[in-house]
Amino acid sequence: MRVNGKDLEPASRMTVEDLVLSVGHRPDRVAVELNGKIVPRSEYAHIALKEDDSVEIVGFVGGG
Amino acid sequence: MTDELMIGGKRFNSRFILGSGKFSLEMVRAVMENGGVEIATLAIRRANAGGEENILDHIPKDLTLLPNTSGARNAEEAVRIAMLAKELGCGDMIKIEIIRDSRYLLPDNCETIKATKILAEEGFIVMPYMMPDLSAARSMADAGASAIMPLGAPIGSNKGLLTKDFIKIMIDELDLPVIVDAGIGRPSQACEAMELGCAAVMANTAIATAGNIPMMAKAFKSAIEAGRLAFLSKPGRVLHNGGEASSPLTGFLEDSK
Numbered sequence: 001m002r003v004n005g006k007d008l009e010p011a012s013r014m015t016v017e018d019l020v021l022s023v024g025h026r027p028d029r030v031a032v033e034l035n036g037k038i039v040p041r042s043e044y045a046h047i048a049l050k051e052d053d054s055v056e057i058v059g060f061v062g063g064g
Numbered sequence: 065m066t067d068e069l070m071i072g073g074k075r076f077n078s079r080f081i082l083g084s085g086k087f088s089l090e091m092v093r094a095v096m097e098n099g100g101v102e103i104a105t106l107a108i109r110r111a112n113a114g115g116e117e118n119i120l121d122h123i124p125k126d127l128t129l130l131p132n133t134s135g136a137r138n139a140e141e142a143v144r145i146a147m148l149a150k151e152l153g154c155g156d157m158i159k160i161e162i163i164r165d166s167r168y169l170l171p172d173n174c175e176t177i178k179a180t181k182i183l184a185e186e187g188f189i190v191m192p193y194m195m196p197d198l199s200a201a202r203s204m205a206d207a208g209a210s211a212i213m214p215l216g217a218p219i220g221s222n223k224g225l226l227t228k229d230f231i232k233i234m235i236d237e238l239d240l241p242v243i244v245d246a247g248i249g250r251p252s253q254a255c256e257a258m259e260l261g262c263a264a265v266m267a268n269t270a271i272a273t274a275g276n277i278p279m280m281a282k283a284f285k286s287a288i289e290a291g292r293l294a295f296l297s298k299p300g301r302v303l304h305n306g307g308e309a310s311s312p313l314t315g316f317l318e319d320s321k
Contacts (some may be wrong), residue, residue, distance in 0.1 A: 004110040004111075004112060005110070006105075015315065018156075023113040024117070025111050028153070030111050030152070031149075031151035031152045032151075036080060036101075038147055038151050041151070044087075046228040057110065057111045058108050058110055058148050059111035059118065060107070060118070060129075060131070060154070061106060061108070061171060062086065062089075062106065063084060063085040063106055063107025063132055063134055064086075064105055064266070064268035
């Protein structure tokens with residue numbers, strides 16, 4: 001699985017929510033794209049990740 | 065007298081829009097409070113492992129967030145970033161920033177017009193950052209922009225209002241708020257932009273690179289307010305030759321001869 005451009009081995013039956021928490025983020029502070037599509041926050045706990053998935057996890061940072 | 069800034073149906077009392085980049089998280093709140101800021105821009109980036117502190121924990125809750133699409137090189141990427149910003153759940157305002165040129169960081173007006181149209185149709189309050197070009201600005205207005213954000217000088221340069229004459233043309237010709245974004249380096253320049261008739265000024269680097277950051281935020285607040293009052297007061301005329309006495313020319317302490 002690719003997460004923010006890096007390889008990561010998904011734990012078995014890992015959901016989007018598990019992933020977000022495992023990398024240390026509050027689910028309400030990030031937005032997630034799974035294979036190019038935005039995952040609504042309400043779905044995080046219901047979507048299981050697969051080995052060939054590509055995930056982007058983004059959040060706000062300071063910027064002009 | 066109420067003098068509110070209206071953008072996309074939202075009302076603001078402050079005309080100082082803060083770019084939140086380059087500040088330490090500890091400093092951000094002080095800058096916003098000292099500047100009387102009601103709108104601040106944020107960027108969207110990959111949230112890397114480690115769960116570093118989030119900027120949202122350091123800004124006042126009632127602040128209006130204006131996410132930008134920095135990092136986008138074309139309309140498609142800008143739309144993708146805007147959709148992620150919306151998913152982050154902080155409102156529907158978006159500052160479109162599309163840059164292909166990494167040396168001067170100048171915006172691409174053509175791609176910005178395209179992104180403005182798509183995002184306005186998606187229901188965003190769209191504020192495009194742009195090169196001050198009247199016909200491009202008109203196209204952005206037609207595409208549904210809620211304000212136009214021409215640059216004063218290259219991003220982060222602190223060079224001031226280099227595009228002054230072109231910004232004035234846009235203020236005169238457009239029915240939308242014109243907000244100078246980028247390049248403003250001194251409170252005097254922010255004041256000048258407001259005197260010209262800009263609806264607001266956006267600044268970031270000018271404050272972030274100051275020796276005393278909270279004090280500079282306060283200076284910008286005062287300058288922007290002063291410039292706005294001056295604009296509303298309709299500045300007096302300029303004599304191009306000679307002078308005109310301000311004191312009466314009669315009643316001197318001298319007997320007439």
